[in-house]
Amino acid sequence: MRKRINLCFIGCGAFCKAFVPLFQKHPDVESVAVCDLIPERAADYSQKFDVPIIASFEEAIASDKIDAVAIFTQRHTHGPLVIAALKAGKNVYSAVPCASTIEEIYEIEELVRKTRLTYSMGETGYYRAPTVFCRNKMLAGEFGDFVYGEAQYNHDQRHFHYESNGPDWRKVAGIPPMLYPTHSTAMILGAMKGVYVKKVAAFGWVEEKLPDIFGTNGVNLWNNPFSNTAMLAQLSNGGVARISENRRVAFAGPNTYISQFYGSDACYEFSVAHHYFTHWDSKNTNKLLMDEVTKDLLPAGVYEKINDPDFPQRISDGAGFWDSAPVQNTARIPIEYRHEKNGHNGTHHFMVDDFCQAAATGMLSPTNIWTAARYNLPGLVAHKSAINGGQLMDVPDLGEPPADWPVMQLD
Ligand SMILES: NC(=O)c1ccc[n+]([C@@H]2O[C@H](COP(=O)([O-])OP(=O)(O)OC[C@H]3O[C@@H](n4cnc5c(N)ncnc54)[C@H](O)[C@@H]3O)[C@@H](O)[C@H]2O)c1
Known part of the structure; x- marks a missing residue:
């Protein structure tokens, strides 16, 4: 009930x-x-x-x-x-x-x-169009074995809201980038079923231009010197992922994306506004075919302007932020949301709907605690690794949800 x-x-x-x-x-x-x-x-x-x-x-x-x-x-x-x-x-x-x-x-x-x-x-990250695209193709077996992926969350810390923290806002602004890793880990791990990070090695970029925010002399709550950190992760399926969390780089939008998702049988590549899918030609096993799949991954109203000279600037300014793309299953969204504002590439409706349906039915949402732990724990370990100069470290895994607690699969 x-x-x-x-x-x-x-x-x-x-x-x-x-x-x-x-x-x-x-x-x-x-x-x-x-x-x-x-x-x-x-x-x-x-x-x-x-x-x-x-x-x-x-x-x-x-x-x-x-x-x-x-x-x-x-x-x-x-x-x-x-x-x-x-x-x-x-x-x-x-x-x-x-x-x-x-x-x-x-x-x-x-x-x-x-x-x-x-x-x-x-x-x-779990609901963004590139993740949905790769998840669908992965589930359909089109990628073959997952080999290597790259995802990043670029968000210059100057754009965050720190007013809530009062005059001591700098102490919070210096949060280690890898304590907020879930947008990018979710894009790679969310494209696969049951895959988690086993080991990481990470390196940080020591920020010297903002010594009142980043540093090891107590300027922030974590004694964190890094504004940008990248990790290399070994996954449970044998694949490798490079995850970057950048908080002082000159790149605006889209700010969370998969740049590469490589399989043995097919690959996805993204370059600022264009999405590509390469796969073997079924008629010629020595030939790879490259399809542009951008139309499925951008909202229709954004895609129709793709040949305009200022298109890259529009993407950088956030075009597509508010709307869903054709690959996202908006048909499942409650009718009451049809005229409601969305956000983050049309993901807000999905996040709220999954929580509400899970709480109402007692089933698990896809981003339940076991999934959330798999997205979050690698970053916490990666920060330690970066502090230790790139030390290779094991990442704990909390496993799958209990077998008698089903996960909703609405998309
Ligand atoms: N893409 C995304 O998923 C995304 C984007 C933006 C923000 N966020 C997340 O949303 C959260 C909020 O971000 P924001 O920019 O709105 O922050 P904010 O600083 O503007 O707002 C936080 C509010 O929480 C209040 N607060 C803190 N502790 C409280 C307590 N114990 N009881 C009641 N109120 C309390 C503060 O007074 C403040 O008004 C963050 O966790 C951030 O990570 C996620």
């Missing part, structure tokens, strides 16, 4: 506002409330979205009128809030990342396994 959800948003900052209307309109949601440490922010949201305010996170998780929380607090704060919410018996939607320490991720997994509450991490 489906259960309707009474949810409280924790954190009314820059990102959360895109999600309030989606949760409000979802057919599995009964009610929505908001909460923020900064009372004016909660008041703004309350007025804008006509929702009640709950005074604090603690009050929200103590309330028997609330059965779920959606965590939209700053990126390094999620672990303890998720743990407290699960201990209080609440279902949890969490913005990325899952948590900042390996121990927190273990504890979240243990709580979810014991309580059978819903935990879903809103990871855009």
Whole structure:
């Protein structure tokens, strides 16, 4: 039997506002409330979205009128809030990342396994068009064996919102890039079933131009010297992935993408706005054919301008950010969302729908804690590896979800 959800948003900052209307309109949601440490922010949201305010996170998780929380607090704060919410018996939607320490991720997994509450991490990378494209082709067997992949999340730290952290914002702005690895790991791992990272070796780029943000003399909470870090990962299927998390590079958009996804029988390549798929010619086994598949991976309204002289600039400025592409299965999205704003290449609708349906039915969302751990843990280990000069390190794996807990496969 489906259960309707009474949810409280924790954190009314820059990102959360895109999600309030989606949760409000979802057919599995009964009610929505908001909460923020900064009372004016909660008041703004309350007025804008006509929702009640709950005074604090603690009050929200103590309330028997609330059965779920959606965590939209700053990126390094999620672990303890998720743990407290699960201990209080609440279902949890969490913005990325899952948590900042390996121990927190273990504890979240243990709580979810014991309580059978819903935990879903809103990871855009799992739903982006290139991931969906590679996942579909991988499942269909067209790639053959996965051999090598590259993905990156380029997001210059000057574009992040640090106002919430007050005068000490620099201490948080220097967060190690690999503590936020899930966008790019999700794009490679999310294209395959049951694959995880076994070992990593990583190198960091020591930031010298922003010594008040990055450094080892206490300027940030982590004593982190790196603004950019890259890891080489050995995967459980024998493949290799290069994952980069860049926070001070001059590249704007698209900011999360797979640049290469190579298989023994077919390959996907992406170059700024063009997507290609190469595969063997069935009539001539010595010949490779290259198809341009861009039409399936860009929203129709963006694709139709592909030959305009300013097209690369438009892509850099974020064209396609708001809409889904043909390869994404929008037919599954609740009808109530048809006119609702989307975001991050048409992924917001999918993330909210998967959480709500999981919480309402008791099934697992695709970005459940076992998947989230596989996306997050490699980054936490990679940062340690980079601090140790590229030391090869084992990555823990929490395994698959319990066999009697099915994962929804809506796309
Ligand atoms: N592509 C993506 O998936 C994507 C994009 C943007 C942001 N995000 C994630 O969304 C989250 C929010 O980002 P943002 O830019 O909106 O941050 P923000 O700093 O603008 O907002 C965070 C808000 O949380 C509030 N808060 C912190 N601790 C709280 C607590 N204990 N109780 C109640 N309120 C609390 C703060 O006061 C602040 O208003 C981050 O985790 C970020 O990683 C994800």
